[in-house]
Structure formats: C-alpha cells, structure tokens
Amino acid sequence: MNLATFRAGCDLDTGTSETPTVIVPQSLRDATSPLGKGGGQTPGNASGKRSSYDMELCASGHLPPGMARNVLTVAGRELRDAVRAKWFLLYTLAFAGLGLAISFVSASATGGSGLASFGRTTAGMINLVLLVVPLMALTAGAGAIASDRERGMLQYLLAQPVSRSEVYLGKYVGLAFALLACIFLGLGVCAGVLAWTGIGTKPGAVLWLTGLSFGLALGMLSVGMLISSLSRRASVAVGTAVFVWLTLVFVSDLGLMAGAMALRLRIEQLFWLSLVNPLQVFKMWSLHSADASLDVLGPAGLYATEEYGRGLNAIFAAGMLAWVIVPLAIGVLVMNRRAAA
Amino acid sequence: MNGVLGAILISVGGLVARAGDGLPGNDHESPRDRAGLSRAVLTGEIGKRIAGAEEGATIEIGPGVYREHLRIGKRITLVGLPGAILDGAGSGDIVEIAAEGVTIRGFTLRNTGIDLEQENAAIRVLAGRATIEDNVLEDVLFGIDLRGAPDCIIRGNRIGGKALDIARRGDGLRLWRSDRGIIEYNTLHDGRDAILWYSSGITVRGNRSENCRYGLHLMFSDEVVIEDNTLTGNSVGIYLMYSAGVEIARNRLVRNRGPSGYGIGLKETDRFRVQENLITGNRVGVYLDGSPFTAKQPGEFARNIFAFNDIGVTFLPSARGNEFSENNFIDNITQVAVSGRGTLTGNRFWKGEAGNFWSDYTGYDRDGDGIGDFVHESRTLFESLTDRNPAMRLFLFSPTQQAIEFVGRALPAVRPESKFEDEVPRMRPVEIAFAREEAAGGALGLGGAAALLLTAGAGVLVAARRDGGT
Secondary structure, three states: OOOHHHHHHHOHHHOOOOOOOOOOOHHHHHHOOOOHHHHHOOHHHOHHHHHHHHHHHHHOOOOOOHHHHHHHHHHHHHHHHHHHOHHHHHHHHHHHHHHHHHHHHHHHHOOOOOOOOOOHHHHHHHHHHHHHHHHHHHHHHHHHHHHHHHOOHHHHHHOOOOOHHHHHHHHHHHHHHHHHHHHHHHHHHHHHHHHHHOOOOOHHHHHHHHHHHHHHHHHHHHHHHHHHHHOOOHHHHHHHHHHHHHHHHHHHHHHHHHHHHHHOOOHHHHHHHHOOOHHHHHHHHHHHHHHOOHHHHHHHHHHHHHHHOOHHHHHHHHHHHHHHHHHHHHHHHHHHHOOOO | OHHHHHHHHHHHHHHHOOOOOOOHHHOOOOOOOOHHHHHHHHHOHHHHHHHHOOOOOEEEEOOEEEOOOEEEOOOOEEEEOOOEEEEOOOOOOOEEEOOOOOEEEOOEEEOOOOOOOOOOEEEEEOOOOOEEEOOEEEEEOEEEEEEOOOOOEEEOOEEEEOOOOHHHOOOOEEEEOOOOOEEEOOEEEOOOEEEEEOOOOOEEEOOEEEOOOEEEEEEOOOOEEEEOOEEEOOOEEEEEEOOEEEEEEOOEEEOOOOOOOEEEEEEOOEEEEEEOOEEEOOOEEEEEEOOOOOOOOOEEEEOOEEEOOOEEEEEOOOOOOEEEEOOEEEOOOEEEEEOOOOOOOOOEOOEOOEOOEEOOOOOOOOOOOOEOOOOEEOOOHHHHHHHHOHHHHHHOOOHHHHHHHHHHHHOHHHOOOOOOEEOOOEOOOOOOHHHOOOOOOOHHHHHHHHHHHHHHHHHHHHHHHHHHHO
16 A cells, blocks of 8 residues: 555655745755655645545544544554654653753752652653643644645645544644653653652652643643644744743743732732643642642642642643643634635 | 630539539549539449549459540559440540549540530549550540649550541640640640640650641740650641740651641740751741740751751741751752741851751862852742742742743842851751651652553554554
8 A cells, every 4th residue: 555655745844845844954854754755745746646545544444433533544644744753753852851861860969868758850840841841732733734734735635535623633633642652751761760769759640740741732732733723834833833832831920920919919819810821730730739739839829729629620620621622622613614725 | 715714614613513522533622523524433334443442553444345434533543454445425524633643554535525615535634643654545526635734644645536627626635734744655646736835844755646737836835855756747747836945856747738837836935956857848847936035045956857848947037046057958949938038147057167958059069078169048039039929939840930040040130139148068968867767669669650651652652653564
C-alpha cells in the first residue's frame, strides 16, 4: 500500500520547499524527513493516491464503525507524523533534560539529610511543566490545521470520505497522544532520577502530577487548534500561539498581581480570578493533591481550603475541563464553517 | 473563662451533692461534687470495693465492662488488669480523684459525656500527688483534667478524643494551677488541646500528639521543660503564651498546618531556649510575636532543623533579641519572613563564628574553612512582595515568581533591602544526629512510577511507529 505520499503531504515538517514553515529550519527538515524521497511530493500531484487513503479508511475493519473509526484513522496518522517530527523530538529532549537538571539539583539540596516533604522537587517540576507543556501543546495545536490549509492539504483531506469534524477531532486525538508520550517520557525520567538518588517523593504524587500535566496539555492543545483553525497562515497561527503562551505564563499573573494590589481585591476575588488561567488551575490542583492543602499559597489558598475543602477537586476539574471542551467545540464549529483553502 | 466556669460548677455541685454523705469515699469533700457522680458510687462494683478499702490499699480490678462513675476519696492504688474497662455510658465524668496520692493504672476508660459546659472528663484530679499511668482513654471529651493538683505524674496514657467538630471537642490533657507535674510518654490524638494553665515547674517529655488543635499550649506557665515530644498534624505544635523560662529541646514538630499552623509559636514569652528540634513541613516553623518579652536574656535558637516549611521563621515586627546559630534552614519556601515590612535589625543570625546553614546560600568557600566567603543576605523581590502582601503567595511556584526574582536580581533599582544577614553562613548542614528522620522510603515505588511512565511513553512511540510500517 503506497501511503508514503499521503503521509509526506500530511506531515507538517516535510512540506515542499516553497511552504513557509516556521517551526523547523529547512536543513533539519530534510535531514530527518521520515520518508526521505517522498518528502518532496506535494498533495497536488498525488491525485492517484486518493484511493489508497479511501482504502485505508475502509479497510481498518477492527476499528469501530463510522465517525469513531474515521477519527481514529486520522488520529493514527497525525500521531505517526507528530512522533517523527522534529518539534516532538526537541520538546521531549528539552523537557526530559530540564527535568533531569531539576531532579539532580533537588537531590543535592537536601544534603542527604533524608528529610523529605513538599520541597524544591515538586515545586521545580510544577514550574517546569508550567513553562514547557503549554508552549508545546499550543504550538503543536497551532500547526495542526493552518499549515495543512496553507498547503492545500486540508482541501485534499476533506475530499476523502471524512467529515470536517472528524478531521479536526482526529488531529486532536493524534496530537494528544504525541503530547502524552512526551510528558510521560519527560516526567518518567524525573521520577527515575529521584528514585535513583533516593529522594522521598511519593510515587502517587508524581503520577498525579503527570496526569494533571496531561490535562493541562489537552486544554492548551485545544486552544492551539482553535487558533490554528482561525488562522489562514501557519506562521500567524504559531505566532499567535506563542503570544497566548506568554500571556498565560507571565502577563496574566503579573496583571492580576498588579490589579490585586492596585484595586485591593479581596482574596476570594483574587482566587476566582486566578482560576480563569488554566495554568493556575493546574498549579493549584497539583499543590492541592501533593500537600492536600492549599494553605501553602497564603491567604487565598487558606480561603479556598476553608471555604470549599473537598469541593476544590471538583472546581479544579471543572476549570480544566472547560479549557479542553470550550475551545475544542468552537474549533469544530469554525472548522465546519470555514473554507478549506 | 475557665475560672468562671469552675465557680459555677462548684456552686451548682455544692447545692445538689449531698446524696453520698456518710460514705467513706466522701471523707474529702470535693469542691465540685455532683449528684450523679455520688449516686453511682453507691451502686457500682468498683465503687463498693473502694468504699470498703483501707487507706493506702491496692485494689485490682479484673476484666469486664464497668458502667460506673467513680469518686476516689482516699489514698488508694487502683489497678485495672488487662480488659478492665470503665464505661461512662455517654454521660458525665468517669473518675474523680479527690484525695492525695491516688494511683490509677491500666484501665481503659471510655465514653464520657459530651457536655462542654460541664467539661465531662475521663479522669478529673482535684488533689495532688496522683499518678495516672498506662491507661487508655477512648472517646472522651476531656481526657485528664488536673485542677489544683500539684506533683502529679501522668505517664504512658493514650488519650483519644471524640470524633466531633473541633469546636465541640475537649482538651485531651489540661493542668490548671497544678505545679511540678511530670507528663511523659503519653499519646494524644483527635482531641482539642494539651494545655498548661498557671502551672509551673512542669516537665513534658516524650509525648506524642496527632490531629489535635494545640499539640501543647502553655498559658502563664513558667519554668517548663519540653523535650523529646513528637507533635504531628496538629493545628499548632507548641504554643507558648505569657510564660517564662521554657526549654524546648529535641522535639519533632511535623506538618502542623492550618490557619495558625505553627511548629512553635512564642507570644510574649521570656527566657526561652529552643534547641535541636526538628521542625519540618509546617505552615510556619517558628512564629515569634513579642518574644523575648524582656531584654533579660536573648531568645536562643540553636541547632534546630527548619526544613520544608512554607515559612521557616516568621517575625512580627515586635520580636527583637533573638539569636539563631547553627540551625539548618533547608528548602523552606520562605526561609525567614517579616510580617508587614521591615528588617530584622533587633535579631541576630549568627553568634561568634557560629552561623547557620542556608540551602539558598549562593556564595562559595574558597579557603575551605566550611564558612561561606560572603555574607548571606536575604533580598529577593518576590519575598519582599509577599511579606508586605501575603495574598501574593498565590503566585508562588509559577514562572512569574521566577521572572520577578530575576528582575529583582538584574535591576539594582528595584532590589529590596536585605531582610537579615548571616555573616558566617555554613557551607554544609550541621549534623544533628537525633533528627535524622526515616527516609521517606518511596524509592522503590518511585522507581515503579518511573518505569510505568517511561514504558507508557515509549509504548505510544512504538505503537505509532509500528502503525507506520504496515
């Protein structure tokens, strides 16, 4: 089955040379193109390959029928392409490398006293996730639709017997799995180092942090793909994604801090306002689960613990879920309304 | 408050408590005798044996559940053989000691009343030189309550409170004007406070306290020694108020959290020494409010470990005259905080050549003498922000915090004043043998978690690649 052409066309990073791709330089693109010579072919001259894609869609007999099957087929392709792409490799390496550094630093900091509690390790990991995961997920999502649209690939895809929603959701699921792999590998390396150096972090806490990181990644991917579906050009999409990342990581916090001090916000207002930011939701939820108490975050955290107690999990879950579902739903709507080209 | 309550009880008790007249057990008239209590003395099996016993006798009670309220009015030793259970049946006190020199040992006492105004207690001691040893108190409102009972020994008891809301619980252990007592090797859990009121010369040693409000609370109690206790998961570990002459040594204060959440709090306390304590995982390790109260003697903090607390030490601006030497400050989120703004000029963080170990010290030691070549200063922008405006702690652990701290380092114009200095910071932690906590032991499980994550991650990759091959 000659799927090489299709795959090459789909791949964000193996576009034709005239395609403006903002993520990876040309030299790298050629060097690691998963399909070597196939990389040069454009969807435009692949008309003969359409049937092969049809065949794959119909031939996956073991998959559930209808929409789910189509979504999974697209997801499988997207995952395959993502895993072979450079952004994935770079992010995974960066994530794991920074995780390693943090783990070793915290190992040396306790001075082998054998004391362990909520300390620099968890804080460091939370910080790392806050910085890297949203960037990763936003840019991955931003590249998903816009670059295909730019290259005409989207048009080609939609000529297949798949609906727009299926393509959109398929891409989402595929990228989600790629991010899952990246996060698992990165934090897995951290946990391995911590185990090896004998730092007493609870295994459950690490797993929980990993799960929450994935939740955050899902939300950010959702936002990234919404940006992508709204953008005509991939460069604009990725630029917007980076801007959103900056806003969520730095600008909103700084703004909220300044606002809280200038307007003398009450702590409950501060708490609820901060929950608008999915990064804060992630942070508070991880702290809440690691320490079972938010009072580490001062008066606002104390207020939250006293006021909502066990309900906090539900609040955080709702916040995180909203950031996954709402942009995803809007994205599907946009996708269905906009022209493919 | 307590005095008023006591006075009410005494007057009420005096009016109604005449039923037990003529009993040998009533030789020593209690100031707060009560009708229910005395009637029970007539009926119960143990009560009868006490009534018939000689002064100074030892009475052994065999196994069984005794639904009795006892009042001991003569100097006897009451020993519960294994399985001897005194059940208060959910009302009133269980045992009241009204004579000097009584010993109670080996009982299980359970199920007092829940009347906070009557202060229902498992064992109430109204006379001195009592020994209360190796009893198990379960489901009690107040556990052991000493009122004007000097020279008592309370040893090896296990005191468990009622599963009530904290506001409706009673004190596991309370001393009221009871000097020179020894309180050792008891375990208190799920109660309200262990508290000393106006009781001086007490030794509190080797006790454990979990899930209470105040692990140990001193009010106006002088010359108290507090050593080798383990206070975990209470709202407050040790809180001293208006006391003087207190030694706090070799205690473990772990994860005392909540709105107060102090490992050790000192309010207007004078002449105190805090040495070799392990203070870890608390919201605030040590909280200093107006202590030391006078300038007679500096407040001394030596060879303690402050580790992984949200705040290592909090000073209210009123706290002056404390000396910190040879302490280890390890990874407290904020090592030292000043409530409100300001510096800690009235306090010193080194003594002669003995400084402290600071895990956030950034200097180096070129001459290899174990002392950092540069003064340790604390001047991070974010910390000065949270000191002034604690609500900003909400932004801890975020890249924003890092960014603010970076700005603080990079731009001298916005760099805050140094909060405090340690002129001779240590390069390595002080070895404090006793304080080595068992390693958290998660290495194996953590390795498992690592393996799980790595396998799952790699699995996705492999699956993706294999898909591509078909």
